[in-house]
Amino acid sequence: MKIIAVIPARYASTRFPAKLMEDLGGKTVILRTYEAAKQSHLFDDVFVVTDSDLIYNEIASNGGKAIMSIKEHESGSDRIAEAVENMDVDIVVNVQGDEPFINTAALEKLIEVYKNDTEEKVDLASLMFEITEEDEINNPNNVKVVTDQNGFALYFSRSVIPYPREKNAGVHYMQHIGIYAFRKQALMDFYSWSMQSLEASEKLEQLRYLEFGKRIKMIETAERSIGIDTREDLEKARRMLSK
Structure with a gap:
């Protein structure tokens, strides 16, 4: 089974433009992410795919593998x-370009799903963690997920799901972490489908997979990912790196 990591890297960002090219301890954020993925030793190969000449050249000039998006x-x-x-691969892991502190243990759990999936019932695997604070649960920027008894996603939403009509029902609220491991075929199927109403409404691409019947296995992790979405996040990352 051939497993690769692909790091999608857009130059433009609504909240923090050009954040992937910001300095983080003497290297850019995207280069640190790429190197961390390589150093995890979880993947047969690692690529950055980007729409930016700057990011492409940053990776290529440092001996990395970069691909320019055509569309x-x-x-x-x-x-x-x-x-x-056109790659001969089985599993493709999406590593976020703005998360240079890769959670290797969580990625190992995703890969393990496919090693154990002898009947190939899993199309995608992704991560979630429990949230308990009311502000976090109600925040539409925190995507919530509900699963069936076997851990397969039933729905993702920016809204509170399930709605707590009964306060003492023992519900656990799970927040989605947007890191995926795809079977290549599921990814190519997604590529051939058009956006449907649920995805368009919530602006969540994972809903396209559900709307077309793909099965997403959710894995719980205790550790939250550390992303760089704001300049404050970048300063926090710099402090972590200097410790």
Whole structure:
């Protein structure tokens, strides 16, 4: 089973433009992410796929593997699918370009799903963690997920799901972490489908997979990912790196 990591890397960012090219301890954020993925030793190969000459040259000039997107893409899945379309791979892991402190243990759990999936019932695997604070549960920027008894996703939403009509029902609220491991075929199927109403409404690409019947295995992790979404996050990352 050939497993690769692909890091989708857009130059433009609504909240923090050009964040992937910001300095983080003497190296750019995207280069640190790429090197961390390589150093995890979990993947047969690692690629950065980007729409930016700057990011492409940053990776290539430092001995890394970068791919330029040919088309404009609305989602990370589309960008990754274009990049791997002609590659001979089985599992593609999406590593976020703005998360240079890779959670190796969590990625190992995702890969383990496929090693144990002898009947190939899993199309995608992804991560979630429990949230308990009311502000976190109600925050539409925190995507919630509900699963069936076997851990397969039933739905993702920016809204509170399930709605707590009965306060003492013992519900656990789970927040989705947007890191995926795809079977290549699931990724290519996604690439061929058009956006449907649920995805368009919530602006969540994972809903396209559910709307077309793909099965997403959710794995619980205790550790939250550390992403760089704001300049404050970058300063926090710099402090962590200097310790």
